[in-house]
Amino acid sequence: MKLLKYAMLSFLALSCFACSDDDESAIKNDMIKKTVSPAIAGEKIEFAYAMGTTNGRISKAEAVASIAGAAGTGFELNSWFTAQTGMDVNGVHYGAGEDVPIQTVKDASTDGNTSIANMMEKVDAHYINPTIAVGTSQTDLIAATLRYNYVVPEEAKGKTFSITFTGISSTGDRVSYRTPDYKISKMDMKRLIELENEGACYFSIEDMKAYTKEEVNAQNLSGKIDFIYNYQDKLNGFDYAHSFVSPATDPKFIAISGIVPSGATNNTPMEQRANVHDAQLKGSNPAVYVDDIDFETLDLNGAMNYILNLKKDDSAFMKTADGKWAAYVYVNNVDGSGKMTISLKRYPL
Numbered sequence: 272m273k274l275l276k277y278a279m280l281s282f283l284a285l286s287c288f289a290c291s292d293d294d295e296s297a298i299k300n301d302m303i304k305k306t307v308s309p310a311i312a313g314e315k316i317e318f319a320y321a322m323g324t325t326n327g328r329i330s331k332a333e334a335v336a337s338i339a340g341a342a343g344t345g346f347e348l349n350s351w352f353t354a355q356t357g358m359d360v361n362g363v364h365y366g367a368g369e370d371v372p373i374q375t376v377k378d379a380s381t382d383g384n385t386s387i388a389n390m391m392e393k394v395d396a397h398y399i400n401p402t403i404a405v406g407t408s409q410t411d412l413i414a415a416t417l418r419y420n421y422v423v424p425e426e427a428k429g430k431t432f433s434i435t436f437t438g439i440s441s442t443g444d445r446v447s448y449r450t451p452d453y454k455i456s457k458m459d460m461k462r463l464i465e466l467e468n469e470g471a472c473y474f475s476i477e478d479m480k481a482y483t484k485e486e487v488n489a490q491n492l493s494g495k496i497d498f499i500y501n502y503q504d505k506l507n508g509f510d511y512a513h514s515f516v517s518p519a520t521d522p523k524f525i526a527i528s529g530i531v532p533s534g535a536t537n538n539t540p541m542e543q544r545a546n547v548h549d550a551q552l553k554g555s556n557p558a559v560y561v562d563d564i565d566f567e568t569l570d571l572n573g574a575m576n577y578i579l580n581l582k583k584d585d586s587a588f589m590k591t592a593d594g595k596w597a598a599y600v601y602v603n604n605v606d607g608s609g610k611m612t613i614s615l616k617r618y619p620l
Contacts, residue, residue, distance in 0.1 A: 297326035298444040302436055308551050309456045309562045311616075312428055315343065316421045316453070322438030322446065323414030331439040332376075332388040334419050338432045341422040345381035346388035348374050350415045352398055358405055373398050375415040388417060429457045456563050459617045462552060468502035468609030469527065473535075476591050476598045479617055484532055493518075493534035497591055497598075498541065501526045502609035510580045513605045515541060515587065517576040524577045537592040540574035544586045552601040552614035553584070566597045566618035581605070594620055 300322040310316055322329055332346065349372040354365045365371045373395060376388045396403040396410040421434065431452040438446050461479045466472055471481040475495040487493055498515045503526035505511055511526050518531050519538035525531065549561045571590050578587055586601045597618045604612040 296444050296446055297442070298322060298324040298329070298438055298440045298446045300436065300438045300446045300448050302448045302450060304450065304453070307558055308560050309458065310423050310432075310453060311456045311458050311460050311551075312423050312425045313341070314423055314460070314551075316423065318419045318421065318434065318436075318450075319416050320419055320436045320438075320448070321414070321416040324438075324440040324442075324444060325413075326444060327441035328392065328411040328413050329390050329415060329438060330441045331390060332417055333437040333439070334386040335435045335437075336384045336386075336421060336432060337434070338424065338427045338430065339384045340381070341424040343422040344420060345386040346376055346379040347418040347420065348376040348379060350375040350398070350417060352401070355401055360405060375412060376417065386419065390415065423455055427455045430455050454563075457619055458563060458566070460551065460615070461617075462554075462614040463603060464613050464615070466500040466611040466613060468500065469530065472500040472530075473532065474498050474500065476589065476596050476615075476617055479615060484530075487532045487535070493532045494537070496532065496535045497537055497539045497589065499525075499530060500611055501530065502611075503527065512579070513581045513602075513611050514579045515577060515581065515600075517541070517592075519592075520577045524579070538576050539589055539592055540571040540576060541578055541587050541589040542571055542574045543578045543581070544588065547586050547599075548584055549586070549599065549601055549616070552599075552616065553603070561599045561616055563618065565599070566620070569597055581611075590620070596620060 302318060302320050305317040305319055320332060322332060351370045351372055354367055354369050354371050356367050358365055360371055375391055375394055377391050379388045391412055393409040394412050395405060396408040397405040399410050431454050433450045433452050435447060435449045464481055466481050471483050473482045473487050473496045476497045477495055482492055487496060496518055498517050501514045501516055503511045506526050516525050517537055517539035518535035548559060550556060550558050551560060569588055581602055583602055583605050586599060589598045597620055599616045601614045602611060603614055
């Protein structure tokens with residue numbers, strides 16, 4: 272039992288045993304959902320599933336998803352422990368406090384809704400008991416915390432999903448944990464789209480893509496263009512810089528004469544937000560996210576159809592003129608040569 276206590280210590284710092292289907296069983300389990308961002312199609316949702324036994328060793332873990340995940344769903348081969356001091360493992364140096372990988376899964380597979388991890392029989396004893404030096408001995412695998420990744424499938428948009436985890440010991444003891452139901456977003460997301468002044472500056476929210484004027488004309492896309500990226504340092508004496516204009520914007524706010532393609536007439540309401548830094552689009556903390564509710568409650572009545580002088584980390588909410596889509600556009604980067612990198616979330620209205 273002392274070894275089991277050591278093995279589960281790091282996991283118990285985050286959670287405690289609960290939800291076992293047999294409190295008298297020798298095998299116990301627990302789970303945390305590590306990903307806190309909205310569940311969007313194509314994105315990975317990470318879980319940590321812990322199991323440990325006082326009878327025999329752990330031999331297998333299963334995860335059954337209520338909706339089959341997309342490619343990439345399944346268990347990872349490595350578990351992780353936190354280095355107490357600096358150490359070298361498999362030729363890599365890890366400092367104190369860093370996570371160190373150790374293989375605890377012999378092989379893993381996913382078929383439809385079900386993922387299986389067959390466990391190693393023995394692991395480095397340090398993983399079970401950190402007082403034992405790394406590389407000095409092996410011991411039976413009596414406890415492990417596994418990483419399980421669920422990749423949200425396209426067909427699950429707007430639905431809920433859950434995962435039922437099961438741990439099985441070498442003596443046949445079983446324990447299960449069913450997660451709560453998690454909502455899957457209706458949003459789509461696309462990151463790091465390059466815009467260029469008088470180049471790929473014509474943007475379609477429906478397509479989540481920037482086009483050149485030649486592409487707009489050749490593919491008859493004028494009716495799909497929701498905003499145009501303009502760059503000019505000054506316009507009529509005021510700061511203009513990196514700006515978005517809808518095709519229907521008053522020409523006095525459009526810096527480049529003739530940039531609106533023939534037939535492009537969409538009047539796209541847009542509202543600048545200076546302090547909304549979505550972590551999924553920004554790629555870093557703080558863990559603040561634009562979610563479905565932000566679009567469901569979005570009110571752009573009275574919004575302008577242009578935004579001027581955008582800077583890095585600015586953002587904007589928009590709605591397409593036909594009322595089919597709302598979008599949140601985040602400015603990842605700008606430069607002084609008339610280029611901008613954006614990411615966006617799109618929501619069906």
